[in-house]
Amino acid sequence: MSKQELDTRAAKSLLAIAEAWYRQMKAGEIPYITLPTRTKQNIAFDDQTEVWKYGERESMRSASTEKSAVHLLKMAYVIGFIRQQLRENRSSTLRELYYITEGWKRAKFETQDESNYLVEDLEILADIPREGFHLRPEEDGAGVFGPLRIRESTRRGERILHCRDDVGESGYQIPNNLETVELLDHSAKFVVAIETGGMYARLIENGFDDDYHAILVHLKGQPARSTRRLLHRLNEQFHLPVVVFTDGDPWSYRIYASVAYGAIKSAHMSELLATPEAKFLGVQPTDIRVYNLPSDQLTEKDVEALKAELTDPRFATDYWKKEISLQLEMHLKSEQQAFAARGLDFVTKEYLPTRLADMGVL
Amino acid sequence: MDNALDACEEAGALPDLFIGIRKISEDVYRITVEDNGPGIVPAQVPFVFGKLLYGSRFHQVRQSRGQQGIGISAAVLYAQLTTGLPTVVISRTDPKEKAHRFELAIHVETNEPHIVSEKEIDWDRTHGTRVEIELKTSLTAKKRLLEYLKYTSVVNPHARLMVDVDGEKLTFERVSADPIACPQAIQPHPHGIELGALKRMAEASPAPLGEFLVNSFSRVGKKAAADIGAAAGLEPGRKVKALSADELKRLHAALQSIEVPAPPAAQCLSPIGEELIRQGLDKEFQLDYVKARTRPPSVYSGHPFVVEAAIGYGGRLPAEDRALILRFANRVPLMYQPGACAITQAVSDVNWKQYGITQQGLPMGPLLVLVHVASTNVPFTSESKDAIAAIPEITKEIDLVLKDLGRELKQFLSRRDRRKAQDDRARAICSIIPEIAAKVSEIVEKPLIDTSPLEGKIMHRVVAKKWTADGNVYLSLRNYTEKEVTLSLYDLSPDEGAGVKPKPAYMDRAGDEYTRVWQVKLAPDEGWDASYRGKGGGRIDLRGVEDTQKVVVDLDV
Numbered sequence A: 001m002s003k004q005e006l007d008t009r010a011a012k013s014l015l016a017i018a019e020a021w022y023r024q025m026k027a028g029e030i031p032y033i034t035l036p037t038r039t040k041q042n043i044a045f046d047d048q049t050e051v052w053k054y055g056e057r058e059s060m061r062s063a064s065t066e067k068s069a070v071h072l073l074k075m076a077y078v079i080g081f082i083r084q085q086l087r088e089n090r091s092s093t094l095r096e097l098y099y100i101t102e103g104w105k106r107a108k109f110e111t112q113d114e115s116n117y118l119v120e121d122l123e124i125l126a127d128i129p130r131e132g133f134h135l136r137p138e139e140d141g142a143g144v145f146g147p148l149r150i151r152e153s154t155r156r157g158e159r160i161l162h163c164r165d166d167v168g169e170s171g172y173q174i175p176n177n178l179e180t181v182e183l184l185d186h187s188a189k190f191v192v193a194i195e196t197g198g199m200y201a202r203l204i205e206n207g208f209d210d211d212y213h214a215i216l217v218h219l220k221g222q223p224a225r226s227t228r229r230l231l232h233r234l235n236e237q238f239h240l241p242v243v244v245f246t247d248g249d250p251w252s253y254r255i256y257a258s259v260a261y262g263a264i265k266s267a268h269m270s271e272l273l274a275t276p277e278a279k280f281l282g283v284q285p286t287d288i289r290v291y292n293l294p295s296d297q298l299t300e301k302d303v304e305a306l307k308a309e310l311t312d313p314r315f316a317t318d319y320w321k322k323e324i325s326l327q328l329e330m331h332l333k334s335e336q337q338a339f340a341a342r343g344l345d346f347v348t349k350e351y352l353p354t355r356l357a358d359m360g361v362l
Numbered sequence B: 001m002d003n004a005l006d007a008c009e010e011a012g013a014l015p016d017l018f019i020g021i022r023k024i025s026e027d028v029y030r031i032t033v034e035d036n037g038p039g040i041v042p043a044q045v046p047f048v049f050g051k052l053l054y055g056s057r058f059h060q061v062r063q064s065r066g067q068q069g070i071g072i073s074a075a076v077l078y079a080q081l082t083t084g085l086p087t088v089v090i091s092r093t094d095p096k097e098k099a100h101r102f103e104l105a106i107h108v109e110t111n112e113p114h115i116v117s118e119k120e121i122d123w124d125r126t127h128g129t130r131v132e133i134e135l136k137t138s139l140t141a142k143k144r145l146l147e148y149l150k151y152t153s154v155v156n157p158h159a160r161l162m163v164d165v166d167g168e169k170l171t172f173e174r175v176s177a178d179p180i181a182c183p184q185a186i187q188p189h190p191h192g193i194e195l196g197a198l199k200r201m202a203e204a205s206p207a208p209l210g211e212f213l214v215n216s217f218s219r220v221g222k223k224a225a226a227d228i229g230a231a232a233g234l235e236p237g238r239k240v241k242a243l244s245a246d247e248l249k250r251l252h253a254a255l256q257s258i259e260v261p262a263p264p265a266a267q268c269l270s271p272i273g274e275e276l277i278r279q280g281l282d283k284e285f286q287l288d289y290v291k292a293r294t295r296p297p298s299v300y301s302g303h304p305f306v307v308e309a310a311i312g313y314g315g316r317l318p319a320e321d322r323a324l325i326l327r328f329a330n331r332v333p334l335m336y337q338p339g340a341c342a343i344t345q346a347v348s349d350v351n352w353k354q355y356g357i358t359q360q361g362l363p364m365g366p367l368l369v370l371v372h373v374a375s376t377n378v379p380f381t382s383e384s385k386d387a388i389a390a391i392p393e394i395t396k397e398i399d400l401v402l403k404d405l406g407r408e409l410k411q412f413l414s415r416r417d418r419r420k421a422q423d424d425r426a427r428a429i430c431s432i433i434p435e436i437a438a439k440v441s442e443i444v445e446k447p448l449i450d451t452s453p454l455e456g457k458i459m460h461r462v463v464a465k466k467w468t469a470d471g472n473v474y475l476s477l478r479n480y481t482e483k484e485v486t487l488s489l490y491d492l493s494p495d496e497g498a499g500v501k502p503k504p505a506y507m508d509r510a511g512d513e514y515t516r517v518w519q520v521k522l523a524p525d526e527g528w529d530a531s532y533r534g535k536g537g538g539r540i541d542l543r544g545v546e547d548t549q550k551v552v553v554d555l556d557v
Helices: A003-026 A066-087 A094-107 A112-126 A197-205 A208-212 A225-238 A250-260 A267-273 A285-290 A300-310 A318-330 A336-342 A346-359 B002-011 B045-050 B072-083 B142-155 B195-204 B209-216 B222-232 B245-257 B274-284 B342-349 B392-444 B452-459
Strands: A032-036 A043-046 A051-054 A058-062 A143-145 A148-154 A157-162 A181-186 A190-194 A214-218 A242-245 A279-282 B016-025 B028-035 B087-092 B099-107 B112-121 B128-136 B160-165 B168-172 B289-294 B298-300 B303-313 B324-329 B367-375 B462-469 B472-479 B485-493 B498-501 B506-510 B513-522 B527-533 B539-543 B550-554
Touching: A003 A066, A003 A112, A003 B392, A032 A066, A032 A112, A051 A267, A058 A066, A066 A094, A066 A112, A066 B392, A094 A112, A094 B392, A112 A267, A143 A197, A181 A225, A190 A197, A190 A225, A197 A208, A197 A214, A197 A336, A197 A346, A208 A214, A208 A346, A214 A225, A225 A242, A225 A250, A225 A267, A242 A250, A250 A279, A250 A300, A250 A318, A279 A346, A285 A318, A300 A318, A336 A346, B002 B028, B045 B072, B045 B087, B045 B099, B045 B112, B072 B087, B072 B099, B072 B128, B142 B160, B142 B168, B142 B274, B142 B324, B142 B367, B195 B209, B195 B245, B209 B222, B222 B245, B274 B289, B274 B303, B274 B367, B289 B392, B298 B392, B303 B392, B324 B342, B342 B367, B342 B392, B367 B392, B392 B452, B392 B550, B452 B472, B462 B485, B462 B539, B472 B485, B472 B513, B513 B527, B539 B550
Parallel strands: A190 A214, A190 A242, A242 A279, B016 B160, B324 B367, B462 B550
Antiparallel strands: A032 A058, A043 A051, A143 A214, A148 A157, A148 A181, B016 B028, B028 B128, B087 B099, B087 B128, B099 B112, B160 B168, B289 B303, B298 B303, B303 B367, B462 B472, B472 B527, B485 B513, B485 B539, B498 B527, B506 B513
């Protein structure tokens, strides 16, 4: 969907919410909204799209108590504000929105969490991602490096950029609103999503992208929405395989899960953000053993998290059962940069080619 | 203080106490306690204050405060040992007599009073006693001291306490003009007698065993006396004075073993009473709710006792903290060792959650729990008399009274929650929905929705509103009830009210504040509007209709 289309749809959807309230009040009813219950208990795996979405449970919020009424009032104010912003083609951060509400008297937000949460509610109600409201998060997107050409429409006009030849060593910075970016063409065979900045820089320095025709994407820990959206689009538009390369501990497996299946906070957008075809590359517990990687003992929390993953339907495959059980048995974890113990080239010359061949990517 | 309150009670007087604490030097304080009790006859004064364990009331079986303290003569001794100064006692028993002023100390070797000086003086009290003791101490526990006084005042609402803590003056006013009926001493109950006490009684009695038992114990008749004698293997004609130590032991065991009715509790106990506890708590704590309950008297091991309790809620009590638990034994606050006390234990053993109170061991929230145990012999866990022992009979009574009060509290809380929910709804509908309507109408670019039909449909109340727009203040009334109402609308405002219409029935000005009152009669569904030029501010109120039937909203706030 182009930016223009998204803007138009957003404006229309928001107006529809306001119009529903108008009709309700006109008919002598207390205005209300209906939303899926946003808790872990109401997250279900959608077999068709293979992503995690909100389940059947819905809760109605009507303005019949002071708290709910104030919530709807705030929502009305935010809708008014976003429509204004769309008309003027401007944008603001979630933090700015929080400050803008200062002047809204009773509709003023108490905390930033409140404004974030309300915007998420609006995304669900309007069925529009927040980029469509011209609202962006505080954190900047991560980087991408490799044989990929994009067109970004900026305030100063359109820019066509090659994500290796036209950018510096740190790559092209993914903008918060990926809807302003068009993916033009590429000469890649696959995409590697990398958890840490150190490993991302290592692969660039070693020329891995060039040698193996790979697009490298930096996840920066738990990936921001725009990063996940980029992976989704690279996979969907160019049918490129996506592999996820993280540390070898339970928290990193969850980073993989959010790339592949989606996160609870944004389950209403899973279809746009998740890449169900993404495969886990490593570090696998098996690798720790096979390559005799330098490792640390698991902490109590690590063990707890691993055990929780054993019961998590997202990890309910033979592969994960085997790997997690092995890790619990070894009681060890390793970081992805631990490969440096075998020399700085080891990861690009030995480990990745072997592992990618095993996975059938090379 | 305890002695002073007891003395007033015995004389049937309303206590008027003065308690003074004054710093004399770095670590020396002069403590003064003065009462308007019956006074002490001059011949007795040296013994009461100058002889340890003199205890004029030691062996009486009745409820008294004096059981708790260290004893006034011990205080005299403490002063003497720390500062070397004698204690000053002034006492007067009758307006016709002069007051006597003593300076007293104790001969430590012989435990006999040492009269340093004695003279007759003029004194402004017609009767009463004043004691001045100078001792080494500090004011580090001042907070506790003030709490002690406050709590004492709660359970002695018939007393006025004037306090001067080193220049800081406080008065705990009395709220009840009825002096407490003084508890009457009763004979000891055979089940409650201690061996030592039995020995002393026997030594002092010229009577034979049978007569001794009937005359010296409560609830013991001829039949029971014969049974006791038989159980102890003692002839009824034996002189008790001549009984051997071993025989007394057998007699003591026999006294415990026979069945006799419970002792008469009513005359020897003096519970505070539900009404006075309520008044006492109301006076010292501003509460939204307070209920007190006095249980019927009961008995443990031959000792009569009665439990009373009260629960207070809301007001200025801290909303997040643990409940405030006030413990009393014979009207004296227990300040220390709450964890060791049967009262604290009983409070945390109650399942407060079923009464709508959160609980982490102790109940939490803006809650006050008062428990008073009155007995002829309050069982303490130790000599320091800080905590009541967990006697099953007493614990059970505390549990019963707390559950009783808990159920009533729950009713209050659910009524309050319902009312809150209704008010909450009223505010949502009458004040916030109109704002939503205004904003939504603006967004959809359609005419402003009138939300008053919504109000009427849902509220069934009288709705009063005030708002400011374009330099005008608007007031409106709508009667959504099914009855005709006659109302007074009060408008207190900084605006002079130029161009007011309709004209108020009454107008007044006090300083910068103007008061306008309209009398309005409204049929069901009828409305009324007023306006004047102004900037808004101030407030409105509605009279003539019950709180549950009205909604007053200020749209400017």
